[in-house]
Amino acid sequence: MAKDNNCVRQWQEVLDKLLFSGAKANPYIEDLRTEEELIGFFMDDYYRDEILKWICEKYTVSSWKKCKDKAKSLREEGNKIFQLKDYVKCLCIYTESIKYAPVQSEELSLSLANRSAVLFRTCNYEGAIIDIEQAFSHDYPQHLSYKLHQRKAECLISLEKYSDAVTEFKLARDTLRAVKDMSDQKKAQISKSIEKAINDAMVQLTTKSKHGKLNTSNENGTMPELPVPVQGLNEDFPYASKSLSLRESKESGRHVVAVSNISVGDILFVEKPFAWVLLPENYQDRCHHCCSLFGVPVPCWECTTVLYCSESCRKDSWNEYHKWECYGGLDVIHNVGVAHLGLRVVLRAGSISELKTLKKKLEKGDANKNERYVAVYNLVTHLADMNSYDRAAYALTAVCLMLYLEHYTEYFTHNTSTTILNGVASHNDESLLIGCFLLHHICQLVCNGHAITAIKEGNSNDDNPVVDEHQIRVATAIFPSASMMNHSCDSNIINSFFGTHLIVKAYKDIQKGQEVFNCYGPHFRRMLKKQRKEHLRYQYFFECQCEDCLREDEFLERFTALLCEECNGPLPRKHFKATHVKCLTCGSNYESSALLADSLRAHYAYQKGQELMNSGSLKEALHNLQACHEIHVTCLYKSHIERRGCLDSIAKCYAELGDFANSTIFIERTLPAIEEQYGAWSIEMAHELSKLTDSMVGELNVHHGDKEAFMKKHAETMKYVQKAKEIFELHYGIWNLAVQDVAKKESYLNDMLISAV
Known part of the structure; x- marks a missing residue:
């Protein structure tokens, strides 16, 4: 056992x-x-x-072996679910059946054929054709072949490939004639339907030919071409831009330097990994070889x-x-x-x-x-x-x-x-x-392994209202050229992916002669200095000497700081029980008990507001949240995370009440704080701008003012939409869904403007 x-x-x-x-x-x-x-x-x-x-x-305990009986059991289960028209579940079960079916077995061909039926019903005609062709290559029963030829022909009809469809219908007719265990009446009935389908396809083919060349290409879901580095590829530095040079010095080791001025958004590397491995938790969703999400999985024929x-x-x-x-x-x-x-x-x-x-x-x-x-x-x-x-x-x-x-x-x-x-x-x-x-190579990869990531948007929460756009690790790879960049806790580049290709773009303007820095994970806007230094020392064996690691104050402390009455600067609390605090801006010293008492009162008002909002009592929630906000402006630093949270909740209440004008006002007030903590080109800023423009579009849709006011608000909305689009493109590339969603909003605003004019 x-x-x-x-x-x-x-x-x-x-x-x-x-x-x-x-x-x-x-x-x-x-x-x-x-x-x-x-x-x-x-x-x-x-x-x-x-x-x-x-x-x-x-x-x-390994369970890699194929199992004919398990494949059959799964296929039969899939057949029952197919009758119930639960095609999503059915597709998964047939895929499992295909995974377990031995190669060149009838079970494999039957499961592929059955999955092709689900794909046909869900209008995935290309996928259905692939499964049909695979079923034939794995000895699909001859007496059933006419069904698959007929289904493939129907897929081709839907793709407007009428000539190929006619060929398949004729194959269906010919293989039907060879079937022995079928009554003449049923065979004649099926044959009649196939002949009609051939005639209909011929009519379509003739009609299309008269009106111009038939387009048989499928442009849906095509990926853009692989981007090219600014100024072209560097002959001496593989996969890098000509604007870069690989240098070596005693102080910096091998490092990357700009040999010409570089602007935000310029592409600096487009590198294919030498090798990569998909993480096991992604095996059921992504291709083991290219890491892409698959719609119609193909199994290994051995395991x-x-x-x-x-x-x-x-x-x-x-x-x-x-x-x-x-x-x-x-x-x-x-x-x-x-x-x-x-x-x-x-x-x-x-x-x-x-x-x-x-x-x-x-x-x-x-x-x-x-x-x-x-x-x-x-x-x-x-x-x-x-x-x-x-x-x-x-x-x-x-x-x-x-x-x-x-x-x-x-x-x-x-x-x-x-x-x-x-x-x-x-x-x-x-x-x-x-x-x-x-x-x-194992030792190298501890320091030089690079995650291939996909983007997943997290839910906002009460403590941090900013959308948490986090990267899901899909695979681990090695990119030797991009690995030449040294670390900074405030890097001047940003990484994204086009399939398995690493796309490195400039996140800031980089002057000729300046070093190009990557961030190995610990960023000053997201991790405390002590934690960053420990992480870099433990994994990368160096003591970070970047500007943000050498500064005396702790950057992140200001976003949980109290408010200086002298200059409105941040009064950071080094620890929870601190009774005296010092302003980071003007150096004033304060006894903090009164400010802490006010912040506690605000916190209780905020909690009450959240409870009322969750219960649907929006007007009562607004009353408590606005009271909280009024206290916040007297005791918390302007970019305090709790001030942002309160502003965000007020904006939500107004939006749910249909008051998009006030919702817009309060979302706009969060922008300076988000810029201070995350940066003007941060993904957090892009998502906040997206949220803001959703509210502004709502305001435009119910706008009943004069034309001049509408045009002004429209121009302002379009400005924010275009800024969000620029940031999304910088972080993700034009092929990302987030960019496409913003582009749709931009198109909607253009249509709105045409209607208004």
Whole structure:
């Protein structure tokens, strides 16, 4: 009886046992410094046996195998739901059936055919055609073939591809004639309907031909072309703009400098990752190879673990790396975190023979630095900077992945060559070589791994009314060129993605000769200085010396600060029990008890207002919220987060009451505070402008004033819409839905103006 997956040890437990409590726990681990020393030490029989025992445990609970009976059961369940016309649920179940059906089996072809019926019913004609063609390629029963030819023809009719539809209808007619187990009456009835469909399609084809060329292309959902860096691609710095130069100095190491003036929004890098791995939590929604969301998933034909957006991605994935990760391997690999990407880098780098040759060139300094893999290999590892536990843990993980390749795949036998390494042709040499490459890349990725992200909009809350636009990590990748940028807690670039391509744009104007900085995560507008420094020191092994880390005051304190009566500046409270505070602007000292008492009264009024608003008592809620606001302006700093929250709630009340003019006034009052905390080009500002323009459009729709007043308000609304559009384009690119939504609002305003004129 197989073990429960929850009973199998996680890789971290194995690491702790081997490094702390195992019989071979060794005090000399501290002295292991180089990749060769570490891998050689942990290839000892004791460690090998313990690691192989764990890998075997993972395989005993693996559920990657295809199962004909499960596929059939799921398909039959899908058939019942199809009768109920719950097509969304039905589509998911048929996909699961396809995932479990063995390749070249009748179950696979039947499940594909059934899913094509759902796709046809939901007007996804292209997807239905793909499934139909796949069903035929996997031995769909001959006596049912006429149904699929007929369905494919109907899809082509809907796509206005009448010539192809006629061909499919004729195939349906011919395959119907070959069916034996059908009454002549039923066969004649179906045949008649097919002949009618052929005639109708011929009429459509003739009609379209008379009125011009038939357009058979499908332009819906097409992606824009990949953007190009400003001034074109740099010949000496792959994937970078000609406006950039890669420099090196003792103080800054390798870094990126502007060689010409750069403006906000200029594209500086358009880089395809050398390698990437989709995170397991996204396997059911995204293509395992290109990371895109799929509508009609294509499964791996060997395992039930991964899905693809197309047959093309499936084939490319298999040829490049999945053939070494399939057959249950991912159940092991998912335990090792970012080390999975280290494995993927090695698998994409070349054969063992090629890696042997490259190793020699790297040691001699003869490797071509412009080759993509060499650029990856030359990224820093910080191996010597790590503590002994981390070095040992990463080395054991590299040995684990090497042993997986050695014992559970044909990687070593497939890549066997006669090349001599260090004068000896032995299996141990190849194992040591691959182990060292794996360790090298694992250590690199701790510092140089980059998230491929998708955008998800969070809900606003009472404490922070600004829409929280957060990035969902989809995959982890390595971008060697963009990795050359140094860190600043106030970077002058911004990252977005076009598929798996990293798009780097200027977030600020950058003058010729200035350094181009990325932010490695800790940003001064979103994280306290102490936390930023600790994070950077722990993960990246440097002490940040950017301007915001050297400033004496803490930037984020002002957004929870009291109000200075002398200059209206912020009075930050260093800790909750502080009784005396000092203004950051004028230096005045205050006893804070009176201000705190007022802020507490305001808080109670705000809570009451929220309760009334949630219960639908909007006028009573407004009374309490406005009382709260009146107190806020006397005791809290102008950009205090609670002042923004109160203003936002007042605006919501007015909007729900249909008073868009007052709603607009209060949303507008939040803009300076959002700009101060997040910046004029921040995504938070874009969302607040979007919210503001929604209210302004509502105001325009009920506007009954004179034409001059309408035109003035319209121009103001359009100005804010265009600003929001600029910011969304900067952060996401024109292909993003948020940009398209703002563009629709812009179009609506243009139509409104035409009607008014």
